[in-house]
Amino acid sequence: MTTKPQVHSQFTVTSGCLCYGDLHNIWHGASSLIQEFPSAVDRHAGGTVVAQILEYNVPAQNGTWNTFQLVEKGTNRHCAWFVSHSDVDPEVEIGKILRVSGSPYERDNGSQFNDTTTAAEAVLVINRYDWGYYDKRGKEEIGFGNEADVDTSTTAVFGAGLGLVDFGTAKKEVLRWKEKKIPHEIDNRPSGIWMFIPGGEYMFGRFGFDEARTAARSFIFFTTHTYFTRTTFVGLDQTLRPDETDEEWFQRRLREGCKFEGFDMLERQIKMYNLSSQLAAESEYLGPYDSHEHLLKSTDFDAIRTRPGVKAHEFAEPLKELCHTYLNEMIMSYLEHFIAPASSSYDTVLAFATSLFPNRSYSDALDTCMYSCMMNPHSEPITGYDTRAVESKIKSFLTPRCEDNSLVRDDKFIAGIRACIAYLLSEVLELVQTYIHLSRIVPENIRLAVIQDAELRVLFKYSRVFWKRDNHVSPGPGSSHAADPAQAAE
Known part of the structure; x- marks a missing residue:
């Protein structure tokens, strides 16, 4: 057993910005001004669904980024992704993010929305209603006029998928991904990656920023069925969070x-x-x-x-x-x-x-x-x-x-x-x-x-x-x- 996380793939950021989300989210992000780290995030008013208003791009550190598959311990079941700049220690970084804002379905999960705690720790929180087909912006621009089209592009039948791609090539990659015959296929690109989690339902994301909050340096993508007490990096045995009994x-x-x-x-x-x-x-x-x-x-x-x-x-x-x-x-x-x-x-x-x-x-x-x-x-x-x-x-x-x-x-x-x-x-x-x-x-x-x-x-x-x-x-x-x-x- 190796003693460090195994890198799955790499890509390069040259524009100082990353776009993220479903295809139409990425298109909207590539069409918007580059966002600064937010001290607060507005939410949609009314209704029982609490959704934050995001623009689907973040300032990001230029250079090489490593991608890591996260799996359920003792199995090959792929249940999450972690992506970070090559200068970042992935184990330390993911530990910090999960302490600040982890899965809402696990106890001690931290802040579930962007607030003073997440801002102080330089973490940007993205929840299930904040992206994907819950936000319609960008759909018409890339030719998605109905829910059936969106379901195909987001691979809702197969699991959960999203992209993370350099701002400068984002629109080009959206158009290429849109034409793929197997939409849930993992796709590595020189300037980004399309990530897929088999059997996943509802997407969650967390960006980690540098201490000055000027640029993102990491990103974790997980779903409802990701349990960090049973999840680890490929190449490691220790889970990302301790698995404790109720009494412990x-x-x-x-x-x-x-x-x-x-x-x-x-x-x-x-x-x-x-x-x-x-x-x-x-x-x-x-x-x-x-x-x-x-x-x-x-x-x-x-x-x-x-x-x-x-x-x-x-x-x-x-x-x-x-x-x-x-x-x-x-x-x-x-x-x-x-x-x-x-x-x-x-x-x-x-x-x-x-x-x-x-x-x-x-x-x-x-x-x-x-x-x-x-x-x-x-x-x-x-x-x-x-x-x-x-x-x-x-x-x-x-x-x-x-x-x-x-x-x-x-x-x-x-x-x-x-x-x-x-x-x-x-x-x-x-x-x-x-x-x-x-x-x-x-x-x-x-x-x-x-x-x-x-x-x-x-x-x-x-x-x-x-x-x-x-x-x-x-x-x-x-x-x-x-x-x-x-x-x-x-």
């Missing part, structure tokens, strides 16, 4: 200081689904609260987690207390914003419940079960749930936040709120199972479950601890863990 990955991330809080994921969800207008204003956030005010203890959460019909996974150590803190904060913000004001507006529990849960007549609405809990708080006791202690905490929390004539003095009201809290937490923990990637619950799972559910999103929209990074929370009273769970892991 989890423990490594803990050692690296990860708290699995999920704020990056939360921000992506807000941007992707345009949820900003549905969230609270900065001035409306509530909390963080004194940890001694927290309503539920560890045993209460475990009782709710294992109540009949829920049976959620355990909370991950050493993040268990942090999860409990987040859940307490979410519930307390709900009580302060929704329950405290309403408790002073109604004379009876019935009137309160009727007003607060207007959708109770719908069988699949959250209000239906919340109304039932409020009116019949003792109908479904939860083994291990410290009813008396939780009710005492609720009353202590609400009393200074309510008027003297509020329902807080009514024991049935407090019992109803206690039952509603247990139900809400049951709903969150049940939804968490849909989004869990480990066999244990981490804070990120909680955030993802809430952001994806419209009803829960409304109820917990005022919790500063849930939505904001700078909340400075610490685990609740009685915790045996350090305030920083990453420190506790070490």
Whole structure:
């Protein structure tokens, strides 16, 4: 076995620029001004598909470029391409790119769009909707008037293919490639290459630039079915990313200081689904609260987690207390914003419940079960749930936040709120199972479950601890863990 990647072929760049993509993408790139490295990339507005607007050319280092086939370890299955200037160490360069922005279908995949992180690391990100037949520019110029023509040229039947070619000869090569009888055939040219991945679906690309961001020096091309934990260079045995078990990955991330809080994921969800207008204003956030005010203890959460019909996974150590803190904060913000004001507006529990849960007549609405809990708080006791202690905490929390004539003095009201809290937490923990990637619950799972559910999103929209990074929370009273769970892991 050789100890360095085997070069598949070479080509030469003389124009200081490369064009890339499908045939019509390359034609458009060759017809456009040479682009500088972007500090930001605009996106198409509207719809559920997020596509970046690119011009399909990049400034590139002149000289000899090497191409490398990437294969699945232990097989000859070709699953990606890597191309780099001859002065570049291919192993070091591809490692850097994958740390910054890898496959969106693998964990720890980095930034999936061009942002401040990719700009700082001199990486240009190209995703599945950014090129190929998703962008129509250049089609008519090269005679592609319908989707059938484009499918033939892009070899959609056989796999995924694209070109990387010197700006100066790009249009000439497009016309030559267009006439080929076997469109998915790998084609090396003195000034570029047409690359093909058999069985590939959806194309992704990443350009690596020099430190000054003046010229590209590398490019990786992969598809949906490229798994870098099983991919290596021809000539090497070590995969491009470590293949870890879930437990190995989890423990490594803990050692690296990860708290699995999920704020990056939360921000992506807000941007992707345009949820900003549905969230609270900065001035409306509530909390963080004194940890001694927290309503539920560890045993209460475990009782709710294992109540009949829920049976959620355990909370991950050493993040268990942090999860409990987040859940307490979410519930307390709900009580302060929704329950405290309403408790002073109604004379009876019935009137309160009727007003607060207007959708109770719908069988699949959250209000239906919340109304039932409020009116019949003792109908479904939860083994291990410290009813008396939780009710005492609720009353202590609400009393200074309510008027003297509020329902807080009514024991049935407090019992109803206690039952509603247990139900809400049951709903969150049940939804968490849909989004869990480990066999244990981490804070990120909680955030993802809430952001994806419209009803829960409304109820917990005022919790500063849930939505904001700078909340400075610490685990609740009685915790045996350090305030920083990453420190506790070490």
